[in-house]
Amino acid sequence: MTSVAIAGCGLLGRKRAEALEAQDRLLGVFDTAVDASEALARLTGARVCASLEEVLDLGADVVVVAATHDHLASLSVAALQAGSHVLVEKPAGLSAGEVEAITAAADAAGRRVKVGFNHRFHPGIARAVELAQSGELGDLLHVRARYGHGGRVGYDREWRADVRRSGGGEIIDQGMHLLDLFHWLLGDQPLHSALLRTHFWDTEVDDNAVLVLGDRGSRTAPWALLHVSWTEWKNMFGLEIYCRTGKLQVDGLTRSYGPQRLTVHRMRPELGPPDTEVVDYPAEDPSWAAEWRHFKSALAEGGELLGDLDSARFAWGIVEEAYELSSYAGIRTAVR
Numbered sequence: 001m002t003s004v005a006i007a008g009c010g011l012l013g014r015k016r017a018e019a020l021e022a023q024d025r026l027l028g029v030f031d032t033a034v035d036a037s038e039a040l041a042r043l044t045g046a047r048v049c050a051s052l053e054e055v056l057d058l059g060a061d062v063v064v065v066a067a068t069h070d071h072l073a074s075l076s077v078a079a080l081q082a083g084s085h086v087l088v089e090k091p092a093g094l095s096a097g098e099v100e101a102i103t104a105a106a107d108a109a110g111r112r113v114k115v116g117f118n119h120r121f122h123p124g125i126a127r128a129v130e131l132a133q134s135g136e137l138g139d140l141l142h143v144r145a146r147y148g149h150g151g152r153v154g155y156d157r158e159w160r161a162d163v164r165r166s167g168g169g170e171i172i173d174q175g176m177h178l179l180d181l182f183h184w185l186l187g188d189q190p191l192h193s194a195l196l197r198t199h200f201w202d203t204e205v206d207d208n209a210v211l212v213l214g215d216r217g218s219r220t221a222p223w224a225l226l227h228v229s230w231t232e233w234k235n236m237f238g239l240e241i242y243c244r245t246g247k248l249q250v251d252g253l254t255r256s257y258g259p260q261r262l263t264v265h266r267m268r269p270e271l272g273p274p275d276t277e278v279v280d281y282p283a284e285d286p287s288w289a290a291e292w293r294h295f296k297s298a299l300a301e302g303g304e305l306l307g308d309l310d311s312a313r314f315a316w317g318i319v320e321e322a323y324e325l326s327s328y329a330g331i332r333t334a335v336r
Contacts, residue, residue, distance in 0.1 A: 002296055003027050005055045005084070006046075007075050008066035009036040012089050012116070016064045017044050019288040021296075030055040031067075056082040062295070065089065066116075069172070070165045070335075073098035076113065080105040087295055089116040091176045092309065094167040094335045096316035103309050114295045117180040117307030119253075121290035123281050124262040128241055128248040129184060131264065138244030142214075143185055143224040145239045147174045148232025149256075151201065155230070161203040163331045169205030171196065171319055175228040179315035180307060181239065182213060182224045188314055189213040189224060194322035200231045204331050207231055211322060246274070254285040 002024045006013050009031035017026060017040060028047040031037040041048045049055035056063070056079060063079035065072055065088040073093035076086045080102070092099050092115050106113045119125055132140050148170075159165040160173055182189065192214045196206040207230035214223030235256045241248040247265040252258035260281040265274040291307075298305050323332050 001025055002062060002299075003058075003060045004062050004064060005029070005049075005058050005060035006040070006064045006066060007031070007052060007055060007079070008064075008068075008071075008089075009033070009040040010066065013064065013066035014040055014043070015288050016066055016087070016116075016292070017046075019292040021289075021293070027058040027060050028055045052078060056084070060084050062087060062299075068159050068165050069094055069167050073102055076102045077105040080109045080111050080113070083109065083111070085111045085299055086113045087116060087292075088113060090180070090312065091115075091167065091172055091316060091319075092312040093316075096313050096320060099309055099313045099316055103313070106309070112299060112305065113309055114291075114298070114305050115180075115307050115309060115312045116291070117177065117311065118287040118291045119177045119181060120184060120306050121287040121294065122250075122253060122260060123286065124250045124252075124260040124279065125181065125239060127262055127279070128239065128250050129181075131248055132185060132241045132243060137246035137248070137266065140185065140222055141242045141244060142222055143182060143239070143241050145178045145181065145224070145226045146228075147178055147226070147237050148229030149174070149235045150233040151207075151230050156201040156203045161201065161205055163205050164335060166205070167335050168319060168323065168328075168331070169196075169198075169203065169209070170207050170228045170230045171209035171211070171322060173228070173230075175209055175211070175226060175319070176312075176315050178226045178228065178239075179211075179318055180311045182226070183311045183314045184306070185241065186213070186222055186224060189222070190215060191318050191321045191325075192216055192223065194325050196322065196326045196328050206328060209322070211318065213318065254281075254283055259283055 006029045026046040030049040063084040065075045192212040195210040197208045215221040239250040249263040252260040262279040264277040
């Protein structure tokens with residue numbers, strides 16, 4: 001049995017609670033919005049805690065930190081210092097420096113931290129990465145990804161549009177997930193170029209971002225391109241992985257992003273039309289439960305964490321450099 005406490009009881013806190021297994025025990029929940037913690041407590045039977053100190057005093061094996069970005073690092077450090085392991089939602093803070101502070105606290109406490117990069121645990125994505133890394137389709141050449149949604153009425157007044165609470169715009173909201181997938185596939189690729197825009201939403205942060213990663217000095221090294229958007233209007237997710245003898249394509253994430261499908265194109269020796277295999281996955285989203293099982297297994301067996309602080313630090317490094325290179329550099333001063 002793994003004992004758990006949750007700090008932050010909004011949508012993600014609820015998803016994390018729902019992902020727990022039957023043998024796990026949710027001891028307590030805390031949120032500065034009391035109605036949110038009370039609602040989650042009613043759903044789960046957990047204790048409502050009136051303060052962070054109270055929820056940490058429960059001594060849970062794992063504290064799930066699912067707050068707004070401006071509180072992720074401080075809550076994670078406090079949980080580590082209290083002796084718990086931590087599952088913190090991406091992007092794990094407001095900067096690379098805050099991620100490093102969590103790392104230092106984890107090292108000092110001898111505890112482990114998993115960052116909530118649940119996209120690694122979607123079955124189509126996991127299978128595509130497995131095939132790409134197996135060598136079955138030859139060397140990985142490049143990766144292309146698109147991810148976007150259209151917001152909702154009032155999105156420009158929500159906390160994600162406030163740089164002091166979010167750290168930035170769409171480049172962080174959905175871009176962090178793609179940067180984590182790039183890190184998984186290609187390792188520490190440098191930023192090649194960045195284009196950030198605010199086309200529609202009346203915000204100081206970006207609502208569209210295009211990033212290219214790759215070694216400027218090479219003609220043959222692998223590279224990656226992403227476009228994330230708050231002006232997608234029809235929600236979409238697409239990941240394409242190009243290898244020397246084949247292409248892997250993942251479309252959809254379930255729910256409003258459509259059902260997940262993996263398409264594998266295997267080139268023939270004579271080239272021309274490839275041999276194509278299509279795998280359709282069930283309509284439900286298994287990624288949250290799969291990520292939780294993975295974290296529990298890593299804690300029990302000392303195994304590798306998929307989606308850790310190193311990946312979050314890499315992603316923040318890319319984001320911070322992209323802002324410095326753009327006309328948005330000034331907004332970052334608010335979070336330093």
